[in-house]
């Protein structure tokens with residue numbers, strides 16, 4: 334057997350009140366894509382942060398090519414050939430692609446034309462399509478991720494860690510990423526691929542290590558020896574009861590959300606939403622299916638008051654809010670679960686308490702001041718009711734795992750009895766348990782009479798949850814389907830732009 338590219342041996346990492354890694358181990362061979370699997374909170378990100386020099390483990394050894402190392406910073410790890418692409422990107426939006434790639438790794442004076450050429454050549458070598466001169470703020474999430482990967486390759490990383498890279502990608506982009514990873518390992522590098530999408534793991538990866546509760550429960554299993562079901566069982570243990578999804582009872586009530594003839598131009602000057610109309614009634618879940626990038630984000634942002642509207646109207650619970658501010662929309666009964674949880678919905682650096690009360694702080698005043706007593710008890714109540722796992726309520730929001738962030742966000746939004754919930758990709762990036770929890774929250778909200786508009790790229794999720802499915806393509810609704818009667822093929826065809 335060839336020598337390991339990376340070996341993590343008996344890693345312990347504790348945070349106040351939480352043991353994130355409890356003796357975890359991982360061995361990755363060069364020339365392989367190695368999956369690290371585990372439900373939210375299993376300790377995957379923490380273990381990778383130990384390898385990438387972000388944290389110093391409390392105990393345990395890290396060996397690179399057989400040599401024990403001790404990193405005190407990410408720069409140390411990079412110098413030893415370990416590069417990591419974090420879940421939240423760390424790029425400078427106003428810099429170009431090439432400037433971001435070389436930032437921190439180049440002399441002060443640069444021949445930018447030469448750098449642009451070299452970055453373009455590097456991108457081409459790995460089969461990326463990247464324009465070195467475009468500013469990063471103009472790029473999609475998928476394109477930004479490529480810049481992060483180029484950054485690591487520019488520094489000649491021998492081991493590339495990708496923390497849930499496909500959570501921000503469309504299914505098509507995910508397939509393309511799989512091909513890029515294959516090229517990297519063909520050159521002898523090792524890739525550590527964190528995901529809980531088992532179909533990706535079985536199609537992109539060579540081996541897998543599974544973490545549960547901070548421990549390694551299976552090491553370096555050959556993917557060819559297992560199926561997705563066995564991997565899922567290792568991740569969740571044997572008690573994996575999937576939440577049954579109950580169909581709607583009774584008939585939908587009044588219109589809670591009406592979007593009429595809405596047209597929105599996005600920041601690139603393109604028509605993102607094109608004279609679109611839809612209605613969501615009390616007691617129904619309306620699903621919007623479609624490949625990301627077909628205007629879904631502009632639609633939900635326009636409903637929430639985060640994006641300007643060219644023409645048309647948005648009505649919430651009978652009041653026209655087309656030109657209203659975000660606060661007035663909340664008062665009219667809107668709850669919004671944005672796609673970008675840590676960008677729009679939550680403040681990553683502020684404590685959990687602040688995030689919990691961001692919406693309802695006006696009800697927690699004592700005179701002109703916020704009552705901290707009330708804020709804390711509100712926060713603790715949310716944590717209990719929505720089963721949010723937190724170290725301490727004073728910890729920064731960003732320390733929570735994805736599923737717990739989403740539970741807190743949804744709990745906060747639902748606690749004010751909204752008449753309509755707009756949820757954008759609410760389960761994306763969550764593990765099996767997190768997906769089930771969020772889905773059943775949305776279903777019970779519907780059963781209590783709220784209208785739910787749910788945007789998802791996961792057609793199976795919409796088929797299981799939605800009472801009606803609308804298909805969005807190129808800014809328009811191109812079809813409406815009854816999930817109990819329609820076939821996946823029919824809906825898929827509409828998604829691909831086969832306009833009726």
Ligand SMILES: Nc1ncnc2c1ncn2[C@@H]1O[C@H](COP(=O)(O)OP(=O)(O)O)[C@@H](O)[C@H]1O
Pocket residue numbers: 348349351352353371372373374375376377378379380722723724728732733734735
């Ligand atoms: N900086 C931190 N401070 C406190 N707790 C943390 C921190 N980072 C992670 N945790 C906790 O450690 C556990 C493991 O988290 P993480 O490594 O992010 O898991 P995963 O990536 O598998 O979802 C979780 O309970 C999480 O809340």
Ligand SMILES: [Mg+2]
Pocket residue numbers: 377378379496734735
């Ligand atoms: Mg993680």
